[in-house]
Amino acid sequence: MKQKHFPIWQEGDIMPAFPQLKENIKTEVTVVGGGITGITTAYLLAKKGVKVVLIDRGKLTNATTGHTTAKITAQHGIIYHEFMSHFSHEEAALYYESQSEALKSIRNIIQENQIECHFEEQDAILLTNNDKNRRKLEQEFEAYTALNIDGEELTQLPVAFPMKYAIKMKNQAQFHPISYLKSLVDEIIENGGEIYENTSAYDIENADHRIVRTKDQHSIICDQVVIATQFPFFEGEAFYSARMYPSRSYAVAFTSKNPYPGGMYLDVDEPVHSLRTLKLDGEEYWIFGGQNHKTGQYKHDVAPLQKLKEFASKHLKLTDWQYEWSAQDYTTLDKLPYIGRLNKNRPEILVATGYRKWGMTNSMVAAKVLTDLILNKENPYIDLYRPTRFHADPDLKQFISTNTNVAKELVSGKLMQDKHTPKEIPAGSAIKTKQHGQTIGIYKDHEGKVHALDTTCTHLGCEVTWNDEEKTWDCPCHGSRFACDGKVIEGPALEDLKKVEYRK
Ligand SMILES: Cc1cc2nc3c(=O)[nH]c(=O)nc-3n(C[C@H](O)[C@H](O)[C@H](O)COP(=O)(O)OP(=O)(O)OC[C@H]3O[C@@H](n4cnc5c(N)ncnc54)[C@H](O)[C@@H]3O)c2cc1C
Known part of the structure; x- marks a missing residue:
């Protein structure tokens, strides 16, 4: 498909x-x-x-x-x-x-x-594969007991998440x-x-x-x-x-060689992973997510969706x-x-x-x-x-x-001094550069056309940053997000990013 x-x-x-x-x-x-x-x-x-x-x-x-x-x-x-x-x-x-x-x-x-x-109805399960988080989960289970929450400690799971310890809320x-x-x-x-x-x-x-x-x-x-x-x-x-x-997270729905064993899972180790299922039109989907990061702090070397795919291929068939x-x-x-x-x-x-x-x-x-x-x-x-x-x-x-x-x-960004040209950008991507003392963002579309924007967020004036996974300009302060042409997508900003003229 x-x-x-x-x-x-x-x-x-x-x-x-x-x-x-x-x-x-x-x-x-x-x-x-x-x-x-x-x-x-x-x-x-x-x-x-x-x-x-x-x-x-x-x-x-x-x-x-x-x-x-x-x-x-x-x-x-x-x-x-x-x-x-x-x-x-x-x-x-x-x-x-x-x-x-x-x-x-x-x-x-x-x-x-x-x-x-x-x-x-499904049980909800928190799991960890490391000792530091194991201690935290044990304390969480003590809190369940103190608060009369119907739970259970687990050392094995029916899904192949790497794990040492888990707790269940029924x-x-x-x-x-x-x-x-x-x-x-x-x-x-x-x-x-x-x-x-x-x-x-x-x-x-x-x-x-x-x-x-x-x-x-x-x-x-x-x-x-x-x-x-x-x-x-x-x-x-x-x-x-x-x-x-x-904070942003990524999610996917895939099919697996394995039948889904039931339960809703959250792996609390970094990067976190979440899992549940959905049966739709006769197909059993595994809904899997995670790779959280603060909005506007996308790391170009991480590629969150690729990382989710690698994990799902390795552990979830x-x-x-x-x-x-x-x-x-x-x-x-x-x-x-x-x-x-x-x-x-x-x-x-x-x-x-x-x-x-x-x-x-x-x-x-x-x-x-x-x-x-x-x-x-x-x-x-x-x-x-x-x-x-x-x-x-x-x-x-x-x-x-x-x-x-x-x-x-x-x-940050306003202080940058780097000068870049569209030649340095692959099609469908963007970069920030200085133009006459002003920081601007230049996006190169798949026809090679350059779209230049003022990278000042129209909400409260922070510097937006490029998110290459989603092809958006994201504001790290309050989560406003803008399409590659500057149009508001979500968050508190009410106005689009200002277009500027790019001078070669
Ligand atoms: C990846 C991910 C997975 C999640 N998974 C779970 C989960 O498994 N379980 C769980 O409990 N929660 C989960 N959550 C959280 C949950 O989805 C959200 O907390 C919830 O959907 C927020 O709903 P909302 O109605 O408050 O906001 P939204 O769904 O964002 O709705 C706000 C609406 O306001 C509109 N709006 C904004 N500004 C204006 C304006 N100026 N004028 C008019 N309209 C405006 C927007 O267009 C939008 O439709 C998840 C969140 C993420 C990011």
Whole structure:
């Protein structure tokens, strides 16, 4: 089969299309962002009789949600021991409880609506092949015991990952995220909601009402706004730029000589590897991912997809490499998502972000917390996820490290003195060079035409860097990404990179 450069979830064009907003409208709640967070929140609100408008700057589920690996689990890497040490037993327990309830809520929605979305219960397994991480996993298992998490220690696995030790969290799940979300989208419409695609939110005015301004100069007047854009497009002095960092991962779907033995796996050694399965149209696919790196810090000598292929060929008996894709997610200072009111001065603007690549359950936690806040109902998790929280440790340490990195990325590149010419670049690739004192990026397309851009990110002015795997310009500070011709693809930037004239 010919290799496809898109996620397996996009096979068959499941999600319906929606019109662009072309007039000014009024509603009760505007939800900005049509990924799993925005759709689930709009669904819960519409079911409660709230008049809701959902907008997305592209197509629904085309961003990170459409590029996920869709394990639905409360096993979020090695986290419970850390939460117990940094916060408290109660807060770690609350985190586990909220995530487990989220899994149950997803299961209930699927059952109630009889959604065919390949939902399957599976155990989730963390594994390591090195002694340092073995100690960490043993401590994590001690945390499972302390928190009454149903788990098990393992020294053997049915898949051929090199491993010394593993821990299992029982009765977790996996699904096809787009088939699931399509059904929620149908319900939003059925319950009177409105959905607009290709409608980019640009700003929010905060007076008697909220007014969401779109890039095409239309307005949505409403009482409350939910920002579900992954990185918040509107920060409102809440400084998300200084409190989160983006990281990319790569994923593939292949067939194997071996039958899939069950289970969802995460190898915690560097580079991390993730594995699950999906049966689609009679074929058993192994969905395999990893090779994480901070966005904008792509290393040209690594070639992440090639590395995944080598690992799968060696250990997982790969036969046919069929789909490949990549995506990014954000991590907060203390590793807990930010879910709740944007800040004290703007209580009618709500936000959910920073899922650290665990958005299937976190989006459900967010949708429930935000719906309860909007409806003035109590919710036991509001304080835990409050976006304005601050812990001296670990937030301060991570704040310094995140912002030192941002400061470095702001100036690096601007100081470079190298001069290059398009002759040095292979077709389909790019390089940075100096032109009259300005740093520019030059991309050479397959016809040999040169596209020159100002490499200053249009979000907050950091230097973008070239990602040769995906042929994009990526910003290492806040994760804005631009196509080789400078068009915004994702992240907080709202404007394209500026084109410049290349002078030979
Ligand atoms: C490779 C990878 C694998 C993953 N695997 C798992 C997994 O197995 N299990 C798990 O739990 N989690 C996983 N995750 C994490 C999970 O996929 C994400 O946390 C989740 O999809 C985020 O959903 P979201 O709705 O918040 O954001 P998104 O899906 O990114 O949606 C945000 C939407 O907002 C829109 N938008 C942005 N700006 C604007 C604007 N200004 N105006 C209008 N719309 C705007 C975008 O177009 C986009 O559609 C993975 C993440 C990655 C990167």
